[in-house]
Structure formats: structure tokens, C-alpha cells
Amino acid sequence: MRYISTRGKAPVLSFDEAMLTGLARDGGLYLPETVPTMTHDEIAALAGVSYEEAVFRVIWPFLGGALGDETETREIIAKAYADFGHVARAPLKQLADNHFLLELFHGPTLAFKDFAMQLIGQMFQAVLKKTGQRVTIVGATSGDTGSAAIEAFAGLDNVDVFILFPHGRVSEVQRRQMTTPDAANVHALALDGDFDDCQAKLKDMFNDFTFRDEVGLAGVNSINFARVLAQIVYYFTSAVALGAPHRKVSFCVPTGNFGDIFAGFLAKQMGLPIEQLIIATNQNDILHRCMESGAYAKQGVTPSISPSMDIEVSSNFERALWWAYGKDGEAVAALMDELQQGGFNVSANAMGALTQTYTSGRASEAETQAEIARVLAESNELICPHTACGTHVARQHLGATPVITLATAHPAKFPAAVEEASGVHAPLPKRMADLYDKPERVTRVENDLAALETLIRERRVS
Numbered sequence: 001m002r003y004i005s006t007r008g009k010a011p012v013l014s015f016d017e018a019m020l021t022g023l024a025r026d027g028g029l030y031l032p033e034t035v036p037t038m039t040h041d042e043i044a045a046l047a048g049v050s051y052e053e054a055v056f057r058v059i060w061p062f063l064g065g066a067l068g069d070e071t072e073t074r075e076i077i078a079k080a081y082a083d084f085g086h087v088a089r090a091p092l093k094q095l096a097d098n099h100f101l102l103e104l105f106h107g108p109t110l111a112f113k114d115f116a117m118q119l120i121g122q123m124f125q126a127v128l129k130k131t132g133q134r135v136t137i138v139g140a141t142s143g144d145t146g147s148a149a150i151e152a153f154a155g156l157d158n159v160d161v162f163i164l165f166p167h168g169r170v171s172e173v174q175r176r177q178m179t180t181p182d183a184a185n186v187h188a189l190a191l192d193g194d195f196d197d198c199q200a201k202l203k204d205m206f207n208d209f210t211f212r213d214e215v216g217l218a219g220v221n222s223i224n225f226a227r228v229l230a231q232i233v234y235y236f237t238s239a240v241a242l243g244a245p246h247r248k249v250s251f252c253v254p255t256g257n258f259g260d261i262f263a264g265f266l267a268k269q270m271g272l273p274i275e276q277l278i279i280a281t282n283q284n285d286i287l288h289r290c291m292e293s294g295a296y297a298k299q300g301v302t303p304s305i306s307p308s309m310d311i312e313v314s315s316n317f318e319r320a321l322w323w324a325y326g327k328d329g330e331a332v333a334a335l336m337d338e339l340q341q342g343g344f345n346v347s348a349n350a351m352g353a354l355t356q357t358y359t360s361g362r363a364s365e366a367e368t369q370a371e372i373a374r375v376l377a378e379s380n381e382l383i384c385p386h387t388a389c390g391t392h393v394a395r396q397h398l399g400a401t402p403v404i405t406l407a408t409a410h411p412a413k414f415p416a417a418v419e420e421a422s423g424v425h426a427p428l429p430k431r432m433a434d435l436y437d438k439p440e441r442v443t444r445v446e447n448d449l450a451a452l453e454t455l456i457r458e459r460r461v462s
């Protein structure tokens with residue numbers, strides 16, 4: 001299996017190389033040259049197997065043996081999901097007629113990011129052990145990626161982890177999950193700026209090839225293909241639970257960086273009968289506006305009660321565009337250049353391709369709050385604000401085909417917003433009840449590339 005860049009000019013890599021690299025050297029994102037498919041019978045045979053076994057069957061053809069033989073690969077997968085608080089890993093609940101909720105928040109940091117991050121942590125460890133290499137992982141987070149990364153990599157060999165988060169713009173639970181692990185190889189950095197600033201600094205570091213090579217820079221943001229890969233699995237397990245491949249399903253995905261929903265697209269490419277992938281945004285609705293008008297136009301980000309979706313440079317959308325433009329790397333590179341100036345227009349042909357798979361909707365702040373209260377009243381489920389954007393949008397698309405809304409975080413991760421909307425306090429699960437008692441460790445940093453690079457050089461264990 002070979003991995004190529006969306007911008008067409010970076011070296012072709014194997015799975016493990018693409019995983020260690022993260023962002024391609026031409027600024028693009030890695031994707032498999034061809035997507036492996038599963039037959040009708042192979043999909044049907046996922047019914048009733050353990051989540052870990054489904055992970056193995058779905059990801060194995062993408063790996064090219066990068067994690068070792070079948071037994072070694074299964075061991076890595078088993079370790080990744082061992083700390084989840086639910087035996088099903090991703091249980092499915094019914095909310096209403098033909099509307100289902102896929103609970104992706106039973107991992108160690110209570111958001112769906114754990115599904116990919118726990119696995120990628122074990123994958124890094126396995127690959128680095130073979131080569132003896134040491135890497136520095138730098139990540140940008142609007143909250144959930146950073147906590148999942150710090151939790152997944154804390155104490156692992158051969159890796160230092162630095163996480164940039166926007167100072168004052170993450171929830172207290174998110175912050176504490178980043179600042180309380182005491183392993184020496186993980187570092188939480190509070191940047192003066194918003195999430196797009198964090199993401200921009202991260203990209204600048206990757207484009208500083210001297211620094212990149214000196215510290216062995218690696219990325220685990222949602223641009224890392226290994227993360228997208230891990231997220232394909234729960235599309236299969238949940239669809240099969242509702243009758244796939246004999247029956248079609250649709251998914252509604254609370255979306256920010258487009259990583260999660262793009263994994264759904266890959267599941268569809270692999271053969272899973274998905275009717276629609278519904279992009280749900282909050283008030284930062286650049287993706288919804290683009291789907292409606294064809295214009296991807298930046299307007300600035302307004303902080304919301306669903307902060308993990310407060311994004312307007314939706315990195316993984318580049319992968320969707322690459323497909324929509326018939327895998328034309330030059331066309332994608334040109335669009336991304338235009339984005340630097342504020343935006344671009346998607347061609348009519350490419351919009352045609354996008355709308356074949358995706359549709360979209362948005363939830364305002366008031367709609368998100370009302371939705372949390374409504375779902376509690378009608379279905380007796382307490383949901384987080386991100387999930388509420390999803391169920392709000394999903395309700396506008398209910399019909400003959402069942403819709404699965406991805407519940408991307410546990411309500412206890414955003415207790416203030418949930419309580420304001422519903423009057424109900426969401427308690428942390430018992431296994432993490434001591435989060436508020438642990439000491440915090442965090443470094444405040446300015447929005448400055450040179451200062452950041454110096455800090456990372458000094459702090460990493462070399």
C-alpha cells in the first residue's frame with residue numbers, strides 16, 4: 001500500500017512513514033493511492049465480532065505489514081482499547097424513530113479522539129521500537145485532540161509530546177486532562193491566540209525543514225492518516241448493527257476539521273452502503289456555507305459552546321476536495337494558495353462530486369442549547385453541545401433511511417454548557433472523579449514561531 005500527497009509533489013510513502021510524517025513536505029495530506037474494499041460478505045461477517053476484531057479486519061489492508069504480523073497487530077489493537085470504559089467501545093443507542101446515537105465517548109478522555117489517539121500511540125511505539133528512532137510530536141488542539149494525545153503518549157518510549165492549545169478557550173475538563181498527567185515526556189502549552197493560530201504555528205513548524213529534521217518532528221493532528229484510519233471502524237460496526245450491508249444508513253457528524261466525517265467517506269469507498277454523510281456545524285459554519293454556495297470563504301471564528309468545532313480552516317476538507325477534483329494535486333494546491341488570501345470557489349464539477357456524498361446543516365448557539373434540553377426531555381439522554389449540533393441537524397434529515405448521529409464527547413466534558421442548557425449537572429464517570437484534585441502543569445507561550453521552537457528544543461528529552 002502506497003500513500004500519496006493531496007498536492008502531488010511529496011515523496012510516496014509506506015503506511016508507517018506516512019504516520020510518522022503527518023503533514024506531507026509539499027504541504028499536502030497523505031492518502032492511500034487506492035482504497036481497499038470489503039466485499040458484501042466480509043462486511044456482513046463483522047456482525048457480532050468484538051470491536052477490536054473489527055478494527056483488525058478493517059485496518060489490516062491499509063497497513064502493508066507496518067505493525068508486524070497479524071498476531072503483533074492484534075496485540076497493538078488490544079492495548080489501544082483496553083482502557084475504554086465500555087465493553088462495546090462504541091455502543092449504539094436509539095434516540096427516536098430511525099435516529100440513533102453512536103456513543104464515542106467511553107475512552108480515557110471522554111471524546112471520540114481517543115479511538116484514534118490510543119491506537120496511534122501504540123502504533124508509534126511499535127514502529128519506533130523497530131527503528132530505534134526518537135520523535136517529537138507537536139499537536140494543535142481546540143481541546144479534545146490535545147487531551148487525547150497527552151493521555152495516549154504519556155510515558156511511552158521514544159516520543160516527546162508538545163500540545164498547543166488556545167489559552168482560555170478550552171473547557172476546564174479539557175485543560176485539566178492536558179495539564180494533570182505527570183509523565184516527563186508530555187507538555188501542555190497555552191498559546192496566546194485562537195485554535196487557528198495554534199494550527200498555523202504547527203504548520204509553520206512543519207514547513208521549517210531544518211527544525212523539522214533536527215527534532216524529528218511528527219504530527220498526530222487529524223491530518224495524520226493513521227488517525228483517519230482508526231475512525232473508519234466505528235462507521236462499519238454501527239452500520240452493521242443496524243443491518244448493513246443489507247440496509248443503507250446515513251451518518252450525521254459534528255464537524256470541525258473534517259477528519260471524523262472523512263473517515264465515513266472512506267468507509268463508503270471501502271464498500272459500506274452509506275446513503276448520506278451529513279456535515280453538522282455550529283455557528284462557525286464555513287463548511288455548511290460552502291456546501292450551499294460553493295464558496296469557501298473565511299469570516300473569522302466566533303467562540304461557541306461547542307469549542308472543538310470552532311474552526312474555519314478545516315484541514316481534512318482538503319482530502320475531500322482532492323477526491324472531488326478527480327485526484328488533481330495541482331488543482332488542490334492552487335485552492336490552498338487562494339485560501340491563504342481568504343477563500344476559494346469550488347468548481348461546479350467538484351461541487352457535483354461533493355454533493356453526491358455530503359449534505360450539511362448548522363446549529364446556532366440557541367439551537368444547540370434548545371437541542372440539549374429537547375433530547376433530555378424526549379429521549380432521556382444528556383448530550384454534549386457538539387453532539388447536540390449533530391442531533392439538531394440530523395432531525396432535519398430523518399426519513400426512510402436510519403440516521404446515526406455521532407456522539408463525539410461525553411456531556412461531563414462540557415459541564416457548564418450542558419447545565420446551562422438543561423439544568424442538569426453531568427458528573428464525570430467514577431474512574432476519573434479525581435481530575436479536579438490533581439496538580440496542573442502548563443506553560444504559557446506567545447504566538448511566535450521562534451520562541452516556540454526554542455522551547456521545544458530545550459524541553460525535549462534527546
Ligand SMILES: *Cc1c(COP(=O)(O)O)cnc(C)c1O
Pocket residue numbers: 111112113144145222254255256257258259260261308309386387408409
Ligand atoms: C474534534 C471534535 C469534533 C470535530 O471533529 P473533526 O474530526 O475535527 O471534524 C467534534 N466534536 C468533538 C467533541 C471533538 O472533540
